[in-house]
Amino acid sequence: MSSYLYRLARLAFRRRRLVLALWLVAAVAAIAVAQISGGKTNDNFTIPGTEAQNASNVLSAKLPAFSGGQSTIVFATTQGSRKVTDPATKAVIESAMTKLKTVPQVSNVVDPFQGKLVSQDGKIALGQVQWSAAAADVKDANLDTFNDALKPVRADGVQVEYNGSVYPGWRVVISELPELIGLIVAFFILMITFGVFAAAGMPILGAIIGVVTTLMTITAVASVVTIASASTTVALMLGLSCGIDYGLFILSRHRANLLAGMTPEESVPLAMGTAGSSVVFAALTVIIALCGLTVVGIPFLTVMGLAAAASVAVALLIALTLLPAMLGFAGPKVAKFTRLPGLGAHAERVARRTAADPASARGARWARFVVRHRVLVAIGGVVLLGVLAIPAFDIRLGLPSSASQNKDTTERKAYDLTTEGFGVGFNGPLLIVAQNVSSPSDTAAIAARLTKVPGVVKVTPLAAKNGVSLIRVIPGSGPNDAATADLVHTLRDNRARLEGQTGTDVLVGGTTASNIDVSAKLSSALPVFLIVVVGLAFVLLTFAFRTILVPIKSILGFLLSMAAALGAQVATFQWGWGQHIFGITPTETISFLPIIMLAIIFGLSSDYEVFVVSRIKEDHTKNGDARRAVERGTGFSARVVTAAALIMFFIFVAFMFTDDPTIKAIGFSFAVGVFLDAFVVRLTLVPAVMALVGSKIWYHPRWFAKYIPDPDLEGERLETQLNSGRLK
Secondary structure (H helix, E strand, C coil): CHHHHHHHHHHHHHCHHHHHHHHHHHHHHHHHHHHHHCCCCCCCCCCCCCHHHHHHHHHHHHCHHHCCCEEEEEEECCCCCCCCCCHHHHHHHHHHHHHHCCCCCEEEEECCCCCCCECCCCCEEEEEEEECCCHHHCCHHHHHHHHHHCHHHHHCCCEEEEEECCCCCCCCCCCCHHHHHHHHHHHHHHHHHHCCHHHHHHHHHHHHHHHHHHHHHHHHHCCCCCCCHHHHHHHHHHHHHHHHHHHHHHHHHHHHHHHCCCCHHHHHHHHHHHHHHHHHHHHHHHHHHHHHHHHHCCHHHHHHHHHHHHHHHHHHHHHHHHHHHHHHHHHHHHHCCCCCCCCHHHHHHHHHHHHHCHHHCHHHHHHHHHHHCHHHHHHHHHHHHHHHHHHHHHCCEECCCHHHCCCCCHHHHHHHHHHHHHCHHHHCCEEEEEECCCCHHHHHHHHHHHHCCCCEEEEEEEEEECCEEEEEEEECCCCCCHHHHHHHHHHHHCHHHHHCCCCCEEEEECHHHHHHHHHHHHHHHHHHHHHHHHHHHHHHHHHHHCCCHHHHHHHHHHHHHHHHHHHHHHHHHHCCCCHHHHCCCCCCEECCHHHHHHHHHHHHHHHHHHHHHHHHHHHHHHHCCHHHHHHHHHHHHHHHHHHHHHHHHHHHHHCCCCCCHHHHHHHHHHHHHHHHHHHHHHHHHHHHHHHHHHHHHHCCCHHHHHHCCCCCCCCHHHHHHHHHCCCC
């Protein structure tokens, strides 16, 4: 592989104008196609194979008017003695609800007084609006008209808040601030690392071109495929962080070559042939982990994984082609240090000292400390991660409800007012879909039996047509409460009793039941996903390092960092230890977060594993001293891995500065996972364990060396070919 990468980099270096032009054309073309296609991401998920999805399919076929999104309008007069039932106030509300019937795509409207949804004190009322289109397909213009119809109510002094699957302002507006913060921090870290503007800017420029190309392509694909809005966020996180990291790793090797006296044309292909091999295997591990999300069987997670994998793949292509081209334009400038105080002079001293005497670097001193105290370091690292993992035993999965939103949002205000006026169960109704209904008496019989089920507080028949009846059930518990999940299972387990002698078929659906089904499906898929991804990555890492023990060590280290990161997530977001720091409301752990963390943190941890261990193997191949190789290899890679991990850490942290609790949880979990894996596992536990095991860490069966090709990860054969003149 190293010789192929050498030739590719040499070609890109020499044809740099063509390579740059092709990437710019690709980016511009992706932007143009995205604009023409009009694609938009959305959160209109389908979960095939679940009962809630089956119920939704029945409604789409038989009761299409009730198969779309729903809006709940909360009217409140909580100040003073005024009530929504006062004649003047009631008239204004009724007039507004009547106007809503004329809004395009609205199929049914129930005002609070018709539906008898007025609180006992008369201060809070609920209006219900049913849309004929799915939430993602409701046009913004119609939502604007919807909002305008309620302006007279607000003008009359009545508080109006929205909830449901669709309402004015429901779409997630993705802010560019996190990316901007992440890029600024990344540039600052790269300036400290390299002390050269050209070197600091190139990885960021390449990552930006890659991210723009990927995100615009995803947007174009969104015109024909449902893509969750969180998919673009995850793809953006990984595209930026991986793109910068891959460029950083190759660029650091190139700069070391220049300081050793090579010309840029000699250095760039050699850096690619050595460090580039590690980048390829690191990226392939991330891509495999992300593509592994397809085994879960949930479409929106499959698309999320594939979108993120595409982002990493583009980042890899950028590093292998565009980066050598940009290095060609830069020439020797990447080794000309800036004279800015505190940056250039320090970076130059460190770079030249490290090139002349690798043992003098801080990373080398840390490596010597770890090797010298390897037993205590190994025990201490495992204990630390184990303690952090303790909260993970209390994990409770669920999808975010309105209760987890910021208190200033209309969704959260509507949730709180609904809870105050009617009880928490009104925020998470269940929908009972009865098929083969022959008469209204069948619906009445089912509704009567539903009222007798423990945990049910209200039953309301909504519609009947084409042999299908729709009944709304209000539970006595909240949408994310364990009692609500128990009620769903009780209804399904006792459906024969609900159906009685009516000859109907009963399904339990609705958003709340769908969320419960998703959580259950994700929990059951987690072990399968873990086995598939870890198995494939084990094969890839075994092939890369030509040993069995290194991949086993890598996987065990990942499991420790993953458990610790999950424990920190539970303590912060579920237990509420970080609610005042991060402005969050304690709630369940997002049901799809553990499986995404498994995919992404495992992939990223393999990045650092490859970066560190490849340098250790390179030194061991040359010198044969296992512990000395651990010291030197860790010392060589510590600075670049530290910079790469800090860049990823701060990019993920930047995404916590959003109002969306889901994005906050994802950013926090990724940041903690990357930090622990890079600094506690890869730069501490890995060298300690490798020093303990010694040369045996490189053991492999004899047949392995005979039948499995050597990818030449450390570039030994490449250097032999160059020295012999066979590669020109």
